[in-house]
Amino acid sequence: MAESLYYRTAAELSRALESKELSSEEIVRSVIERTRAVDDKVSAFISFDEGDALERARxxxxxxxxxxxxxPLDGxxxxxxxxxxxxxxxxxxxxRMLGKFVSPYDATAIARLKAAGAVPWGRLNMDEFAMGSSTENSSVKTTSNPWNTDCIPGGSSGGSAACVAAGEAPISLGSDTGGSIRQPAALCGVVGMKPTYGLVSRYGLVAFASSLDQIGPFAHTVEDAAILLQAVAGHDDRDSSSYRTDIPDYRKELSSRKGPWKLGIPKEYFGEGLDPEVARAIxxxxxxxxxxxxxIVDVSLPHTEHAVGVYYIIATAEASSNLARYDGVRYxxxxxxxxxxxxxxxKSRAEGFGPEVxxxxxxxxxxxxSGYYDAYYLKAQKVRTLIRRDFLQAYEKVDALLTPTTPSPAFRKGEKTDDPLQMYLSDIFTISANLAGIPGISIPCGFSESGLPIGLQILGQPFQEADLFAIARRFEQAHDYHTRHPSL
Amino acid sequence: MAHDGIDIDYVANLARIALTDEEKERFSGQLGQVLEYIEKLDTVDVSGVEPTAHAFPLENVWRDDKAEPAMPVEVALKNAPAARQNMIVVPKVVE
Incomplete structure (x- = not known):
C-alpha cells in the first residue's frame, strides 16, 4: 500500500493512525515525497517547509x-x-506586493487546525490576491491541471484543488469569493465547498471582497470535506462578520440525514453556452x-443573468478599498x-501589482x-437583493438546487488570458452563491470524452451545510468518480 | 448608465497606481468591454428595492473596553520595508 498512501482519504489516514498502522511522520513523508515527485509537473506549490511539517508530525x-x-485531524x-x-x-x-512577507500570526482557521493537531502543509498557488479563474494571474507560476497539464486547474484556489487531485495533500483549504473553491474543485475532479457567508472566520485571510469572501475545504470525499469544515467553522470574536450559530456534528449528520430531498433545477443554469458533455453529466x-x-422541481432564479455584472461591480469596489492598504509603507x-x-x-503599487489586480x-x-456610485455600486447592491431573493423564494419550495459547477471542463492555458470578460464568464454558475451568501459544494460527477473531470454543484440553504454534505454523499456513495486519479 | 469609457488617467490617479501608456491603452479597451457587459443591469427594475451590503443582517458587536495583550512592536515591524527606533521610515511628508 505504500505507493498509494498519498491517495488515502483523511478519514482513512485517521483510522490508520488510531490503529497504529501508520504514524503521522510516515504520512507526512509520503506527501512530501509525492510533492517532490510530481510538483514539477503540477506546480501546485509556491513553497513548502518540510522541516516544519515533519516537526509537527512527530x-x-x-x-x-x-x-x-x-x-480526527491530528497528524x-x-x-x-x-x-x-x-x-x-x-x-x-x-x-510581488507580498513577495517578502512572513506572517506574524496565525489566521483563526489555521489556529483551529493546529489546535486539532493538523499539519499545515505548504503554500499553495493561486491567482494573485485570489483574482482569477485559472491561476494564470499568479505572479509566481501557473498551476497545471493534473488530468491534463496543458489545461488550467481553475482558480483562484487552483493550487489547493490540484494538490489534492495530484496526491500532494489529502485535504486542503482555499477561499471562495466568486467560485474560487467550487470551480477549481470541479475542474480538478475533487470535492470543494464554500460555506455560508459568516460560518468560517476570515481573521488572517487576506481580504479581497469582504462581503463575499469565505474559507472552505477541498477533499477527495464529502466526509473529508465535512471533517475539515468542522475543524475551522464557528464564531470568532476577531471577525465581526462571523455568525453566532450552532455548528452540528457534520460527520454524524452524514449518516442521520437520509432524505429524500426536494431538489430544484434552476432553468437559467441550463441554457446557451453549457457544454453538451457537462449537460449530460448533470x-x-x-x-x-x-x-x-x-x-425534482423546476425552479427559476430570474436574475441569474445579472450575477456576473453585479459581481464585477461589488467585488472590484470592495477590492479597490481593501487593496488600498498596499501602500508601500508598512509591510x-x-x-x-x-x-x-x-x-x-x-510606484510601489505599479511595481507590486500584476495586470489583473x-x-x-x-x-x-x-x-x-463621484458621479458613478449610484449608477454602478448602488444599483449593483440593489440587484444583489433581487438575486438573493430569488434563492430564498426557491428555498421555500426546495431543500437545495442542482446545477453544473462550470459551463465547460477545464480550458487550455492561454485560452482566455487576453480576454478578461470571457475569463469572468467562466464563473457564471458559482458567483450567485457568494452574492446571496448561501453555501455550495462541487462534487465530481463525470468525465468528458477527453478525460477531464466534470463537477456537480449543489447549492443549499443558509447554514444548512449538513444537508449539502448528506445530499452530496448520497451521489458519491453510488458512483466511483471520486476514487479515480490522474496519471502523473 | 451609458458609459463613455473610463477616463483612465483620472481613475489611475485616484487608485494611486502609475500605469504605463501601454497599460492605459490595454486596460481602457478591456474595461470598456466589461462596462458594456455590465450595462445589462440597466434593464433591471430596482424601484423600491433596498440595497444589500452583506448577505445577512449584521449587528454591531460590542465588547468591554479593556486592554488586552497585542502584537509586540518588534513583531509588527518585521515586515516593514524600513524601520528605525520602533518606527517605520517613510519619505519626508512635510517641509
Whole structure:
C-alpha cells in the first residue's frame, strides 16, 4: 500500500493512525515525497517547509503515544492556499506586493487546525490576491491541471484543488469569493465547498471582497470535506462578520440525514453556452437523485443573468478599498525609485501589482468614483437583493438546487488570458452563491470524452451545510468518480 | 448608465497606481468591454428595492473596553520595508 498512501482519504489516514498502522511522520513523508515527485509537473506549490511539517508530525505522534490525540485531524497534513496567515511562514498571495512577507500570526482557521493537531502543509498557488479563474494571474507560476497539464486547474484556489487531485495533500483549504473553491474543485475532479457567508472566520485571510469572501475545504470525499469544515467553522470574536450559530456534528449528520430531498433545477443554469458533455453529466446526476426518491422541481432564479455584472461591480469596489492598504509603507513591497510619499504609493503599487489586480482596482475605483456610485455600486447592491431573493423564494419550495459547477471542463492555458470578460464568464454558475451568501459544494460527477473531470454543484440553504454534505454523499456513495486519479 | 469609457488617467490617479501608456491603452479597451457587459443591469427594475451590503443582517458587536495583550512592536515591524527606533521610515511628508 505504500505507493498509494498519498491517495488515502483523511478519514482513512485517521483510522490508520488510531490503529497504529501508520504514524503521522510516515504520512507526512509520503506527501512530501509525492510533492517532490510530481510538483514539477503540477506546480501546485509556491513553497513548502518540510522541516516544519515533519516537526509537527512527530509532535502529533508523541501526543498519540501518550494517549492525548486531539481528534480526527491530528497528524493529518492540510494544504494551505497562500492567502491564509500561518505564523512564521511566507504569505505572498502569489503577488510581488507580498513577495517578502512572513506572517506574524496565525489566521483563526489555521489556529483551529493546529489546535486539532493538523499539519499545515505548504503554500499553495493561486491567482494573485485570489483574482482569477485559472491561476494564470499568479505572479509566481501557473498551476497545471493534473488530468491534463496543458489545461488550467481553475482558480483562484487552483493550487489547493490540484494538490489534492495530484496526491500532494489529502485535504486542503482555499477561499471562495466568486467560485474560487467550487470551480477549481470541479475542474480538478475533487470535492470543494464554500460555506455560508459568516460560518468560517476570515481573521488572517487576506481580504479581497469582504462581503463575499469565505474559507472552505477541498477533499477527495464529502466526509473529508465535512471533517475539515468542522475543524475551522464557528464564531470568532476577531471577525465581526462571523455568525453566532450552532455548528452540528457534520460527520454524524452524514449518516442521520437520509432524505429524500426536494431538489430544484434552476432553468437559467441550463441554457446557451453549457457544454453538451457537462449537460449530460448533470442530467444523469439529476436522474440519479430522482431514482433515489427525491422530488425534482423546476425552479427559476430570474436574475441569474445579472450575477456576473453585479459581481464585477461589488467585488472590484470592495477590492479597490481593501487593496488600498498596499501602500508601500508598512509591510508590502516598497519601490526603490520613489521621490516623495505620494510617489511612493504610485510606484510601489505599479511595481507590486500584476495586470489583473491593476485592472480590478481601476474598475473598482471607477464604479465608486463621484458621479458613478449610484449608477454602478448602488444599483449593483440593489440587484444583489433581487438575486438573493430569488434563492430564498426557491428555498421555500426546495431543500437545495442542482446545477453544473462550470459551463465547460477545464480550458487550455492561454485560452482566455487576453480576454478578461470571457475569463469572468467562466464563473457564471458559482458567483450567485457568494452574492446571496448561501453555501455550495462541487462534487465530481463525470468525465468528458477527453478525460477531464466534470463537477456537480449543489447549492443549499443558509447554514444548512449538513444537508449539502448528506445530499452530496448520497451521489458519491453510488458512483466511483471520486476514487479515480490522474496519471502523473 | 451609458458609459463613455473610463477616463483612465483620472481613475489611475485616484487608485494611486502609475500605469504605463501601454497599460492605459490595454486596460481602457478591456474595461470598456466589461462596462458594456455590465450595462445589462440597466434593464433591471430596482424601484423600491433596498440595497444589500452583506448577505445577512449584521449587528454591531460590542465588547468591554479593556486592554488586552497585542502584537509586540518588534513583531509588527518585521515586515516593514524600513524601520528605525520602533518606527517605520517613510519619505519626508512635510517641509
Amino acid at each position: 509532535a502529533s505522534d508523541r501526543r498519540r503515544a501518550e494517549g492525548k490525540a486531539l481528534g 493529518i497534513p492540510v494544504g494551505i492556499k497562500d492567502v491564509l496567515a500561518v505564523e512564521g511562514q511566507p504569505l505572498t498571495c502569489a503577488s 442530467e444523469a446526476a439529476i436522474d440519479f437523485y430522482r431514482g433515489e426518491g427525491c422530488e 508590502s513591497h516598497r519601490s526603490a525609485e520613489a521621490t516623495d510619499a505620494i510617489d511612493l504609493y504610485f 491593476k485592472r480590478r482596482v481601476i474598475l473598482g475605483t471607477y464604479v465608486l468614483s
